[in-house]
Amino acid sequence: MANHTRAAVMWEKGKPWEVVDLGLDDPKEHEVLVRVEAAGLCHSDDHIRTGDSPPRYPVVGGHEGAGVVEKVGPGVRRAKVGDRIIIGYIPTCGVCRPCLAGKHNLCDNGLHAGTGKMFDGTFRMHSGDTDLGGFCATGTFSERIVISQDACIPLPDDISFELGALLGCGVPTGFGSATKTANVRPGQTVVIYGAGGIGMNAVQGAALAGAARVVVVDPNPMKRTASMDFGATHTFETHQEAFDFVKEVTWGALAENSIITVGVTDQEVVSQAFDIIGKGGQVTLTAVGNSAHNTIVLNGNYMIGYEKRVQGSMFGSLSPLLDIPRLIDLYRQGKLKLDELISNRYSLDQINEGYQDLLDGKNLRGIVVRSK
Ligand SMILES: NC(=O)c1ccc[n+]([C@@H]2O[C@H](COP(=O)([O-])OP(=O)(O)OC[C@H]3O[C@@H](n4cnc5c(N)ncnc54)[C@H](O)[C@@H]3O)[C@@H](O)[C@H]2O)c1
Ligand SMILES: [Zn+2]
Ligand SMILES: [Zn+2]
Known part of the structure; x- marks a missing residue:
C-alpha cells in the first residue's frame, strides 16, 4: 500500500530546503518504515545545500534521527512494529569485510549513502515520476522513512527521541x-x-x-x-x-x-x-x-x-550497535552531557530557519521535532 510523507527536499545545490508531500512505498524485504520523532541538524546536511559534498539530487535531507517502527517488510529480524529506534546513518550488516574486522563504521552498506538507494537499487520516496533517496539512505527530515533493518539501533525507554537523534551522529562522531x-x-x-x-x-x-x-x-x-x-x-x-x-x-x-x-x-x-x-x-x-x-x-x-x-x-571510528549503548550508560551515570547540547527546536517547516541559525553560530545542536 502506498503511504505519504512530508519531507525536506534539496532539488539541486544552492537552493533552500523545500518541504513537500512525497509518496512513500511500503518497506520491502529487510526494510522497515519508521515514523521520525526527532532529527538533528548536522552540518553535513548543509554540505548538500552548498554542493561541497554533493549527493544524487533531488535528495531528502537528514541523517540524525530517532523514531518508532510502524511497518516491517518480509524477513526483518532486527526490529519489530512499535520498537523505538535510533536511525543509524551507517547501516551495519555485521558480515562484510570491514564489519568482520570490527570496523562497523566502514560497513560496505554505506555504499548508497550518497544516492539514498535501497540495497536492491530502487527508491522508496517519489514525487510524481521522480525518485528520491534519503541522505545516507535515511532522510530523517521526513515524517516517515523506509530504511534498512541494518540501520535500526534500539533506543531504550528512558532516553528521549531528541537525545536518540543526537546519539545517531553528533555525539558518537x-x-x-x-x-x-x-x-x-x-x-x-x-x-x-x-x-x-x-x-x-x-x-x-x-x-x-x-x-x-x-x-x-x-x-x-x-x-x-x-x-x-x-x-x-x-x-x-x-x-x-x-x-x-x-x-x-x-x-x-x-x-x-x-x-x-x-x-x-x-x-x-x-x-x-x-x-x-x-x-x-x-x-x-x-x-x-x-x-x-x-x-x-x-x-x-x-x-x-x-x-x-x-x-x-x-563516525568517530565507533561501532553504532556496540558504542551507542555505552554512550547512553555514560549519560545515565551523569558523565556525558546530552540535554545541554540541544539549543533550539524547530518544526519541519522551519528547517531553513534552523540551518540559518546553525550558520549564524546560534546553535550547539538544533533539533527538528515532529509536530503533534
Ligand atoms: N566524519 C564524520 O563521520 C562526520 C559526521 C558528522 C559530521 N561531520 C562533519 O563535521 C563537521 C562539523 O559538523 P557540526 O555539525 O559540528 O558543525 P557546526 O556548524 O555545528 O560546528 C562547526 C563549528 O566550527 C567553528 N568553526 C568554523 N570555522 C572554524 C575555524 N577555522 N577554526 C575553528 N573553529 C571554526 C564554528 O564556529 C562552529 O562552532 C562538518 O564538516 C560535518 O560535515 C563529519
Ligand atoms: Zn551528522
Ligand atoms: Zn558490514
Missing part, C-alpha cells in the same frame, strides 16, 4: 573522534578546532579520556563559553593564540592530538592542526570540506622528521 580515532590518553594536550555539534562531543570525549588540557579553538564566543561546561580547559579565538599557549605550556613539545571539527574543512585549518602537534602527534580529520578540492596540503618532510600522522575519522 565527536566523542569517538577523541576517544577512538585520536586515542586520547590521560595527561595529553588535545586541541579541538570547532566546538559545534560534533566538536563539543570531542571536547567531552577528550576530557573523559583524561586529557590534561582540552584546548578549543573557535571564533564564536558562545561556543567557547559553552565548551568550558563540556570539559574544555582553555579556549581561544584564533589558532595563533592557541599555538602560542600550547607551545609555552608544553615547553615546546606541542600537542599530542589535534582534532578538526569545523563546519567546512579547508587547507588552512588542516595546516594549523598539523602545526600544533609535536613529535608522534596525530591530526584527526572529522570535518568535511569541498570534495572537488584537496583539503590536505602539507610539508611531507616535517611529517617524516616528526613522525606526524593525519587520520580521517568516520
Whole structure:
C-alpha cells in the first residue's frame, strides 16, 4: 500500500530546503518504515545545500534521527512494529569485510549513502515520476522513512527521541573522534578546532579520556563559553593564540592530538592542526570540506622528521550497535552531557530557519521535532 510523507527536499545545490508531500512505498524485504520523532541538524546536511559534498539530487535531507517502527517488510529480524529506534546513518550488516574486522563504521552498506538507494537499487520516496533517496539512505527530515533493518539501533525507554537523534551522529562522531580515532590518553594536550555539534562531543570525549588540557579553538564566543561546561580547559579565538599557549605550556613539545571539527574543512585549518602537534602527534580529520578540492596540503618532510600522522575519522571510528549503548550508560551515570547540547527546536517547516541559525553560530545542536 502506498503511504505519504512530508519531507525536506534539496532539488539541486544552492537552493533552500523545500518541504513537500512525497509518496512513500511500503518497506520491502529487510526494510522497515519508521515514523521520525526527532532529527538533528548536522552540518553535513548543509554540505548538500552548498554542493561541497554533493549527493544524487533531488535528495531528502537528514541523517540524525530517532523514531518508532510502524511497518516491517518480509524477513526483518532486527526490529519489530512499535520498537523505538535510533536511525543509524551507517547501516551495519555485521558480515562484510570491514564489519568482520570490527570496523562497523566502514560497513560496505554505506555504499548508497550518497544516492539514498535501497540495497536492491530502487527508491522508496517519489514525487510524481521522480525518485528520491534519503541522505545516507535515511532522510530523517521526513515524517516517515523506509530504511534498512541494518540501520535500526534500539533506543531504550528512558532516553528521549531528541537525545536518540543526537546519539545517531553528533555525539558518537565527536566523542569517538577523541576517544577512538585520536586515542586520547590521560595527561595529553588535545586541541579541538570547532566546538559545534560534533566538536563539543570531542571536547567531552577528550576530557573523559583524561586529557590534561582540552584546548578549543573557535571564533564564536558562545561556543567557547559553552565548551568550558563540556570539559574544555582553555579556549581561544584564533589558532595563533592557541599555538602560542600550547607551545609555552608544553615547553615546546606541542600537542599530542589535534582534532578538526569545523563546519567546512579547508587547507588552512588542516595546516594549523598539523602545526600544533609535536613529535608522534596525530591530526584527526572529522570535518568535511569541498570534495572537488584537496583539503590536505602539507610539508611531507616535517611529517617524516616528526613522525606526524593525519587520520580521517568516520563516525568517530565507533561501532553504532556496540558504542551507542555505552554512550547512553555514560549519560545515565551523569558523565556525558546530552540535554545541554540541544539549543533550539524547530518544526519541519522551519528547517531553513534552523540551518540559518546553525550558520549564524546560534546553535550547539538544533533539533527538528515532529509536530503533534
Ligand atoms: N566524519 C564524520 O563521520 C562526520 C559526521 C558528522 C559530521 N561531520 C562533519 O563535521 C563537521 C562539523 O559538523 P557540526 O555539525 O559540528 O558543525 P557546526 O556548524 O555545528 O560546528 C562547526 C563549528 O566550527 C567553528 N568553526 C568554523 N570555522 C572554524 C575555524 N577555522 N577554526 C575553528 N573553529 C571554526 C564554528 O564556529 C562552529 O562552532 C562538518 O564538516 C560535518 O560535515 C563529519
Ligand atoms: Zn551528522
Ligand atoms: Zn558490514
